[in-house]
Amino acid sequence: YEVSVWLHRLNIVATLLVFAHVILIPYIVTITPFMTLFFVYSGVTAVMYLYYHFGKPLLARHGQLIANKKLAHSVTELVIRLNKNAQIHPGDFVYISFPEVDGFKEMHPFSILRYDQAQRELVFAIRNWGDFTAKLDKIPVGAKVKIDGSYGRLSESIKENEGKHLVFIGSGVGSVPLISLTRSLIDKHKVSFIRVASKQEDLIYESDLQDLAVKKPNLDYASQVGRLKENQVKTIVAKNRNSFYIVGGSTPMMVGTMKLLQDAGVRKADIYGEKFNF
Numbered sequence: 001y002e003v004s005v006w007l008h009r010l011n012i013v014a015t016l017l018v019f020a021h022v023i024l025i026p027y028i029v030t031i032t033p034f035m036t037l038f039f040v041y042s043g044v045t046a047v048m049y050l051y052y053h054f055g056k057p058l059l060a061r062h063g064q065l066i067a068n069k070k071l072a073h074s075v076t077e078l079v080i081r082l083n084k085n086a087q088i089h090p091g092d093f094v095y096i097s098f099p100e101v102d103g104f105k106e107m108h109p110f111s112i113l114r115y116d117q118a119q120r121e122l123v124f125a126i127r128n129w130g131d132f133t134a135k136l137d138k139i140p141v142g143a144k145v146k147i148d149g150s151y152g153r154l155s156e157s158i159k160e161n162e163g164k165h166l167v168f169i170g171s172g173v174g175s176v177p178l179i180s181l182t183r184s185l186i187d188k189h190k191v192s193f194i195r196v197a198s199k200q201e202d203l204i205y206e207s208d209l210q211d212l213a214v215k216k217p218n219l220d221y222a223s224q225v226g227r228l229k230e231n232q233v234k235t236i237v238a239k240n241r242n243s244f245y246i247v248g249g250s251t252p253m254m255v256g257t258m259k260l261l262q263d264a265g266v267r268k269a270d271i272y273g274e275k276f277n278f
């Protein structure tokens, strides 16, 4: 990974050489409109690059890890307390890093499961996949956290589809932003939430969601182990006319589910999801 980062950094050297090369060609320098465009374009790019590298880190939020526990064999729950309150929409994600813990200094994106504004607490449920996520259990409670964000358009996409019934389909940790949206919307909106996972234990927060469905008549909740079959998707679509669908999961799950929804007659514009690709 570090080799690939350094190879990408060589782009800066290449760009500077191209810049110097252009301004050293006499007949090009005499074409004023081109040179104006060239300098404006290069200037804007340079300012954006410098802001991204030196300005943006100064704006990062800070907090502290206050709880770290296993939810399932390969899913960890982290609770972070922010130093200052933040404006966070349900379904949003943030980039986090642990600047004082070796191996955790690089920012990674994670959806926010819950934000408790009064306590300034952010809760995450994170699948232990690779270099950063597999060793999360080793991060000690009390560790400093750097946070960039929040980002995401899930809440916004719901506002843009006001009046439609909401159907959420989530798989594994891909259901994290959908749980957050469900909790925030359920008092005012009808929501159908269908959750799948490859193993029973990966249906994290299952009893919480079942309790919520009992308490809130607006929530129609169902879960199962194993993917949704074509006929199940057709039944969901038949039951939920004039609906806006949000899908969350791995990229193959999202692509597959979105295709099944379209095959069952849902318009592409009525389906949305934010991929977990990083």
Ligand SMILES: Cc1cc2nc3c(=O)[nH]c(=O)nc-3n(C[C@H](O)[C@H](O)[C@H](O)COP(=O)(O)OP(=O)(O)OC[C@H]3O[C@@H](n4cnc5c(N)ncnc54)[C@H](O)[C@@H]3O)c2cc1C
Binding pocket: 093, 108, 109, 110, 111, 112, 125, 126, 127, 128, 129, 130, 131, 132, 133, 134, 173, 176, 177, 250, 251, 274, 275, 276, 277, 278
């Ligand atoms: C907007 C957004 C929100 C996200 N929210 C969450 C969340 O709430 N919970 C969560 O657990 N993750 C979430 N992710 C994914 C998470 O950011 C990555 O899994 C994590 O950064 C991987 O880092 P790593 O160094 O541990 O894995 P890497 O070392 O980069 O990868 C190791 C191996 O794991 C595989 N892998 C890594 N990530 C994934 C993935 N997402 N799907 C399938 N295979 C993968 C890779 O193919 C690779 O083989 C989110 C990603 C995005 C973009």
